[in-house]
Amino acid sequence: MALLRSGFIALSKNRTLRSFMERSRMGGKLSSRFVAGMTIEDAVRACQSVNGQGMAVTLDALGESVGDDAAAHRAADVYHSLLDVIAAGKLNANVSVKLTQMGLEVNHGLAENIALELAKHAAALGNFVRIDMEDSSLTQVTLDIVRRIHAQPGLRGAIGIVIQSYLYRSEADIQQLLADGIRVRLCKGAYKEPPEVAFPRKADVDANYVKLSKILLDSAVYHGLATHDEKMIAAAKAHVRERGIARDHYEFQMLYGVRRDLQRELVREGHGMRVYVPFGSEWYPYFMRRLAERPANVFFLAKNLIRN
Numbered sequence: 054m055a056l057l058r059s060g061f062i063a064l065s066k067n068r069t070l071r072s073f074m075e076r077s078r079m080g081g082k083l084s085s086r087f088v089a090g091m092t093i094e095d096a097v098r099a100c101q102s103v104n105g106q107g108m109a110v111t112l113d114a115l116g117e118s119v120g121d122d123a124a125a126h127r128a129a130d131v132y133h134s135l136l137d138v139i140a141a142g143k144l145n146a147n148v149s150v151k152l153t154q155m156g157l158e159v160n161h162g163l164a165e166n167i168a169l170e171l172a173k174h175a176a177a178l179g180n181f182v183r184i185d186m187e188d189s190s191l192t193q194v195t196l197d198i199v200r201r202i203h204a205q206p207g208l209r210g211a212i213g214i215v216i217q218s219y220l221y222r223s224e225a226d227i228q229q230l231l232a233d234g235i236r237v238r239l240c241k242g243a244y245k246e247p248p249e250v251a252f253p254r255k256a257d258v259d260a261n262y263v264k265l266s267k268i269l270l271d272s273a274v275y276h277g278l279a280t281h282d283e284k285m286i287a288a289a290k291a292h293v294r295e296r297g298i299a300r301d302h303y304e305f306q307m308l309y310g311v312r313r314d315l316q317r318e319l320v321r322e323g324h325g326m327r328v329y330v331p332f333g334s335e336w337y338p339y340f341m342r343r344l345a346e347r348p349a350n351v352f353f354l355a356k357n358l359i360r361n
């Protein structure tokens with residue numbers, strides 16, 4: 054399994070396969086389980102359908118690190134349009150943004166300014182921008198940028214962050230974010246990290262997830278618990294029950310197309326549920342990371358492809 058996982062991570066960086074897949078019809082068909090489509094209209098349709106099932110959405114305009122100012126501004130424009138479309142359509146949705154897509158690796162100031170403008174736009178519409186967390190070389194700069202923007206007048210509550218339970222530093226980061234009143238999405242973490250910064254054993258990542266989710270649930274701030282792991286969800290539900298935590302104090306979050314049965318079950322039980330809906334032509338690296346998380350998905354997708 055570990056070999057398959059590394060294989061998919063290696064394939065996610067293969068340019069030839071990427072350009073073939075992103076252009077081919079078969080690629081489009083394969084990706085449709087996890088990616089809502091190519092255009093903003095496709096994303097809106099998926100959002101309406103998810104909203105119709107009693108779940109909120111966070112929209113992700115897929116794209117990876119950009120290499121120049123113009124590309125960063127083009128990516129930002131898509132997000133500004135999304136915020137407008139969400140407001141105009143009265144959709145129950147916010148947006149999720151990667152700072153590298155906003156030019157973080159070109160220069161930090163560029164990404165910070167773009168994120169600031171997005172947070173201002175979101176605040177003006179009563180909405181919210183979530184900054185996704187990327188690999189550990191970017192943890193500190195991402196935290197710094199989010200904390201500075203959150204501290205600006207009028208932007209309290211308009212921007213939030215993601216914390217990964219595989220990092221040793223995460224508990225200390227959470228304490229600081231809670232002191233600022235910043236909303237956290239807790240996930241396990243999706244990047245390949247060295248043992249110097251991250252727990253190598255899954256059991257430790259899971260134990261830390263449970264520990265951190267309790268700290269978040271006990272705080273006064275609204276947070277998101279992003280996981281498809283039934284054990285993590287059961288632990289959170291038990292804690293909520295024990296402490297009598299109100300249902301409107303937190304939400305669960307899952308990825309579009311992953312464990313839809315569990316998503317519906319949580320809604321039926323009355324928990325808040327938000328679905329992360331990615332869309333856009335640059336779907337290939339995102340799609341391959343989902344296969345790396347669960348190589349069994351390949352067989353599932355292949356079966357569907359043959360059936361259709």
Ligand code: FDA
Binds near residue numbers: 311
């Ligand atoms: P884990 O990987 O242990 O899986 C538990 C179970 O969940 C599996 O046994 C399987 O049943 C199911 N499952 C998990 N992944 C599946 C898949 N792809 N297909 C089918 N079943 C699957 N990461 C990050 O580093 N930065 C970020 O900003 C984010 N943002 C984010 C937002 C949201 C809403 C979610 C749900 C996840 C993220 N992630 C992320 C990804 C996260 O870090 C992690 O890689 C995945 O969620 C998988 O971890 P699980 O908690 O689901 O558990």
